[in-house]
Amino acid sequence: MTGYRIIEGAKLDARNTFGVAARAPMLVEVADTGALGELFGYAMLRDGPLLVLGGGSNLLFAGDPEGAVLALGSQKIALHDDADGADDGVTLVRADAGVEWHALVLWTLGRGLAGLENLALIPGTVGAAPIQNIGAYGVEVRECVHAVEVFERATSRVRRLTAAECAFAYRDSRFKRDPDAFVVTAVEFALRRNATPRLDYAGLADELQAMGIDVRAPAGVRPSQVAEAVCRIRRRKLPDPALVGNAGSFFKNPIVPAAMADALKSDHPALPVFGSGDPASRKLSAAWLIDACGWKGFREGDAGVAASHALVLVNHGAATGAQLLALARRIASSVQERFGVALEPEPRIIGARW
């Protein structure tokens, strides 16, 4: 047996950024994705419940995973020939699923490639980035995804899905909707050397200015400077999981019919309302709704809501996943009751239903 190792009864406490206790009946650490064909020959992996685990930064273990847990350790990043043969000023980069996301961002910036700078410092792995179409500071990863290489469980085949086949949407994708179908083994990104940075997201241009960078001509701002500004804002705003357990934003911004958004805005003029990409609907700020219900800084035992950010649930030490889930449900119920808006969790909940 090469390319993987199996640990029975593996503790997952240090493998999730909430830092809650959980145990996997079987953890399979895969160093070489070439071993997946052999591994999925075993019934437990092929047919049983499976959790593919990256950095555990978008998961809540409300209970133990039922079946095997698979962790990919593959670490290669390389410039990639354009398999579609296009010569369109785009540079393709292929990164293995096990690569740390921020390490990839730094790697691309170090080679003068633009595209991922607004997504700097998002925790987790490359393999998880397409799952919820990670997004931050006005950019979603789908804008740079060229293709996703997957191992298909039903057929034991390696396939290359185009970005269109991934059906990306706001914090969503084909992979998130059908988590049992594929193991993402690598992602190909289409990046550019000469791209005008995206500085439209609130606060980004101000941060660059505070760094002494002239933003009047955005084309003159380097991608590495944008990434630095993003890191500065993120370090100020988001609790560091190394210090206090969390999974970033716990709720998605709800998308509601335009008429409902208009009515809410007229009753609550301070409510931030954004376009959703569809003229018939609008995206509301989940953070504002939760804050308005008085949850920011709330704490019960070790489960709480960050004082700095109403969207971030925190584990102050010994909270269980079930306690954090119970708190999340109370928050969502209060928002539903007061505003008639249903909140949906962003992280995947393991061991319980939302």
Ligand SMILES: Cc1cc2nc3c(=O)[nH]c(=O)nc-3n(C[C@H](O)[C@H](O)[C@H](O)COP(=O)(O)OP(=O)(O)OC[C@H]3O[C@@H](n4cnc5c(N)ncnc54)[C@H](O)[C@@H]3O)c2cc1C
């Ligand atoms: C402090 C903090 C800030 C954050 N900020 C942001 C943000 O700005 N924007 C954002 O979008 N997210 C953010 N997140 C959430 C999280 O970092 C991202 O969703 C990240 O992509 C999760 O990566 P991971 O490797 O930790 O995935 P995990 O948490 O390990 O897994 C998440 C999901 O992806 C699946 N998965 C993981 N790897 C694979 C694979 N190789 N193949 C198939 N399925 C896989 C898992 O089964 C699970 O369903 C934040 C989290 C934290 C803690």
